[in-house]
Amino acid sequence: MAKVELTNIHKSFGDNHILKGVDMSIEEGEVVVILGPSGSGKTTLLRTINFLDAADEGSVSVSGFKVDCKKHRKSEIIELRRKTAMVFQNYNLFANKTILENVMEALVTVKKYNKKDAEKAAIEILAKVGLGEDRLHFYPSQLSGGQQQRAGIARALILNPDVILFDEPTSALDPELVGEVLQTIKAVAQTGITMIVVTHEIAFAKEVASRVIFMEGGKIVEQGPPEEILVHPQEARTKEFLNRIINTNA
Amino acid sequence: MNLAAIPSYFPKLMTAFPVTIRITVESVIFSLLIGALVSVGSLSKNKAIAGIAKGYIAFMRGIPTLILIFLLYLGLPQVMKRIGINMQGISTITYIIATLSLSTSANMAEMMRASYLAVNKGQLEAAYSVGMTFRTAFRRIIFPQAFGIAIPTLGNNIIMMFKETSLAFTVGVIDLLGKGRAISSASYGSNRLEVYIACGIIFWLCVLILERVTKFTENIYTRGRKQATAK
Ligand SMILES: Nc1ncnc2c1ncn2[C@@H]1O[C@H](COP(=O)(O)OP(=O)(O)OP(=O)(O)O)[C@@H](O)[C@H]1O
Ligand SMILES: [Mg+2]
Numbered sequence: 001m002a003k004v005e006l007t008n009i010h011k012s013f014g015d016n017h018i019l020k021g022v023d024m025s026i027e028e029g030e031v032v033v034i035l036g037p038s039g040s041g042k043t044t045l046l047r048t049i050n051f052l053d054a055a056d057e058g059s060v061s062v063s064g065f066k067v068d069c070k071k072h073r074k075s076e077i078i079e080l081r082r083k084t085a086m087v088f089q090n091y092n093l094f095a096n097k098t099i100l101e102n103v104m105e106a107l108v109t110v111k112k113y114n115k116k117d118a119e120k121a122a123i124e125i126l127a128k129v130g131l132g133e134d135r136l137h138f139y140p141s142q143l144s145g146g147q148q149q150r151a152g153i154a155r156a157l158i159l160n161p162d163v164i165l166f167d168e169p170t171s172a173l174d175p176e177l178v179g180e181v182l183q184t185i186k187a188v189a190q191t192g193i194t195m196i197v198v199t200h201e202i203a204f205a206k207e208v209a210s211r212v213i214f215m216e217g218g219k220i221v222e223q224g225p226p227e228e229i230l231v232h233p234q235e236a237r238t239k240e241f242l243n244r245i246i247n248t249n250a
Numbered sequence: 251m252n253l254a255a256i257p258s259y260f261p262k263l264m265t266a267f268p269v270t271i272r273i274t275v276e277s278v279i280f281s282l283l284i285g286a287l288v289s290v291g292s293l294s295k296n297k298a299i300a301g302i303a304k305g306y307i308a309f310m311r312g313i314p315t316l317i318l319i320f321l322l323y324l325g326l327p328q329v330m331k332r333i334g335i336n337m338q339g340i341s342t343i344t345y346i347i348a349t350l351s352l353s354t355s356a357n358m359a360e361m362m363r364a365s366y367l368a369v370n371k372g373q374l375e376a377a378y379s380v381g382m383t384f385r386t387a388f389r390r391i392i393f394p395q396a397f398g399i400a401i402p403t404l405g406n407n408i409i410m411m412f413k414e415t416s417l418a419f420t421v422g423v424i425d426l427l428g429k430g431r432a433i434s435s436a437s438y439g440s441n442r443l444e445v446y447i448a449c450g451i452i453f454w455l456c457v458l459i460l461e462r463v464t465k466f467t468e469n470i471y472t473r474g475r476k477q478a479t480a481k
Contacts, residue, residue, distance in 0.1 A: 052375050082381035092376035096394045106380035109390055159380060 001064055003028045003194045004163050009048055009069070010057035011041075011218075018044050019055065020218040026163070026196065026211075031189045033205040033226070034198045036215035037241055042198040043089075045215070046165045049196070050084045051077045063162045082110065085156035086165045090172050091148040093140035099126065099151045100136040103158050111159070125154045129184050146177030150184050157188065164188070166197040200245055206230055214238045251443055259433060259441075259448040266429035267452070273346055273415045273425060278408055280351035285358025292363050303359070310356035315414050319349045323421050346418040354411045361407060365400040366392065398472050405464025409457050416453065426452060 004026040011019040018041045026032055034042050047053040048069070049060055054077075055069035062083045067076045093102050103122035107113040113121070126136065129150040140148050149169055156164050169185060170178045182204050189195055189208050199205065205212055205226055212229040214221045214237075222235045233239050291303030310318075323345045327337040369392050377387035419428035430449045434442040 050379055052378060078381060078383060081378060084379070086376075086379035088372060088376065088379075090372060092370075092372035094373060094376065094391050095370075096391065096398070105390065106382065109386050110381040155376075155380065 002026060002061070003030070003063060004049065004196070005061040005066075006045075006049065006058065007061075008058040009045065009055045009060075011044055011048055011053060011055045018218050019048065022058075022215075022218070022220060024213070024220070026194060028194055029192045030210045031195045031197065031208055032211045032213060033209040034196065034213045034215060035200070035202075035205070035229075035241070036221075040215045041218040042215055043167050046086070046167050046196065046198060049163075049165060050081050050086055052086075082159075083162045084165060085159050085161040085163075086167070087149070087152050087156050087169050089168045091140065091145070091152045093148055093151055093155070095140055098137045098139055099131060099143065099147075102140070102151055103154045106155070106159055121158060122154070125158045126151070128187075129154045129157075130180070144177060145173045146180045149173065149181045153181075153184055153188065157193075161193075163194040163196060166195065166199070168198050168200070170199065170201060202230060202242070202245065214241065216241070252441070253444070255441065256444050256448045256451070259430075259445050260452070262433055263426060263429050263445075263448055263452060266424055266426050269343070269423065269425045269428075270412075270415050270418075273343065273350065273418060273423075274408070274412050276347045277350035277354060277411055277415075280347065281354035281358045281407075281411070284351060284355035285362055288355060288359035289362035289366070292359060293366065307356045307359055310353050311360075313353070315349065315353050316417055316420065318353055319345065319417060319420060322349050342421045342423050343418070345421060346415070346423055350411055350414060353414075354407060357407045357410070358404075361400050361403040362396070365396040365403070368399050369395045398468075401468040401471060402464060405460060405467075409460050409464075412456065412460065413453060416449075 002025040004024070006022055006024040009019050009022040022045060034045070036042050044053060048055040051072070054072065058069050060067050060069065060080065062080055065079060065083060067080050094105060097105060100119065100122055103126060104118040107118035107121060108115060123136065131147060131150055131154065135143065135147065140151070143151070166185065170181050173181060182201060185197070186208050209226045211223060212226045213223040214229060216237055221237055222229060222233065229238065230242065233242060288303045288306055291299050292307065294300045294303070330337050373391050373395065374387055377391045415425060416427045418425040419431055422428070424432065426449055430445045434445045
């Protein structure tokens with residue numbers, strides 16, 4: 001059974017038809033990297049998976065729990081969100097909470113852990129993403145972007161979700177901080193958790209992705225293993241896109 | 251004018267101070283309750299509800315408080331009498347508290363709406379992404395941040411209302427100013443200026459304290475963390 005299954009996802013904002021029938025089936029443990037030009041609907045697609053934006057048509061299924069986008073109940077959305085986690089481009093850590101509290105928060109309020117256990121689990125996860133005891137009681141605004149994003153990853157990880165959605169997790173970072181965050185994401189990928197990552201980091205995609213999807217104009221143009229899509233793309237639009245970002249990255 | 255006599259009025263004036271405090275405290279509480287209701291309405295996706303809430307805010311902000319006092323104190327009993335309700339048992343202080351609650355509720359509603367909207371949208375999305383319901387997200391993430399944003403405005407709204415309690419004497423409530431009037435008429439108005447200056451000093455000191463408390467609360471509350479506000 002697929003871990004994540006999207007069928008015929010359509011989404012419009014007003015008259016703007018953004019997603020035009022996206023199908024996607026992701027197996028357990030896959031690391032799927034989504035590439036595509038700005039405005040192609042990558043962020044929107046991720047947000048339809050956890051219903052931050054509800055799609056107008058189609059269905060989303062995570063670990064066999066299927067929600068019809070047209071007629072969904074609130075309780076279904078909550079349940080779906082509890083199977084997923086998201087890492088945001090601009091971190092979106094809870095500004096009124098310390099790093100430790102950020103990571104504990106959902107364990108306490110959603111999973112109903114007692115505080116002690118939640119704290120212990122949070123400290124453990126934070127250590128894994130390289131945030132030691134000395135940073136636990138800092139507020140997000142007191143940390144570097146790289147540290148904030150690693151805390152964001154810890155906040156997602158601690159829920160033990162079936163899939164983690166990453167939306168350009170490194171694109172708001174200063175260049176010298178990108179490496180540490182990519183390293184962290186790579187380490188997460190190696191634990192076998194299912195991930196969908198929107199990124200422009202081609203080298204990262206080559207190394208970590210099990211599958212690369214190229215999107216344009218709200219549709220999947222082509223997909224396959226990274227060595228195929230990134231090295232020998234079949235579609236002219238994929239080639240053109242790759243040339244463009246390789247040239248601007250160099 | 252006898253400036254030296256001013257301090258001698260403080261003890262007598264202060265006997266009415268609890269009345270002013272009571273009006274302020276009760277009006278703050280009711281204005282926050284009404285304001286919360288109205289702000290929820292003004293944020294509603296339902297256009298009719300949002301329209302009613304915004305109309306209420308516009309009306310309450312536009313009408314001078316003194317006129318609202320007279321509308322309630324003089325007008326309401328007449329209207330109620332028509333539908334068979336006798337309002338004679340209602341004390342004048344109740345009319346004042348009702349008036350200040352209503353007029354300030356508009357400012358409180360605007361404060362709450364603006365503070366809610368000032369919390370970065372990403373905060374709610376992050377809360378949703380970890381599986382929180384709106385209620386939990388509001389209680390744990392949004393409200394604490396909105397409150398931090400609202401503190402200066404809240405302090406200001408309370409100060410403005412506190413000063414408006416001085417209108418209570420117009421319907422005969424013996425608050426600070428009512429007491430001042432009583433004192434001066436006892437000596438046929440000869441010391442009117444001195445008594446009002448004494449009243450003014452008391453108000454001014456209280457406002458000074460309220461300002462300090464506001465600043466202090468804000469500093470304590472937001473210590474160590476910057477607020478994440480929209481844009
Ligand atoms: N809430 C919204 N309201 C209106 N239009 C939106 C909204 N969110 C996204 N869009 C539009 O949808 C289109 C796709 O946006 P999306 O953010 O999904 O693109 P993207 O592929 O993630 O691009 P980027 O690489 O720049 O992040 C854009 O044209 C954008 O303007
Ligand atoms: Mg995007």
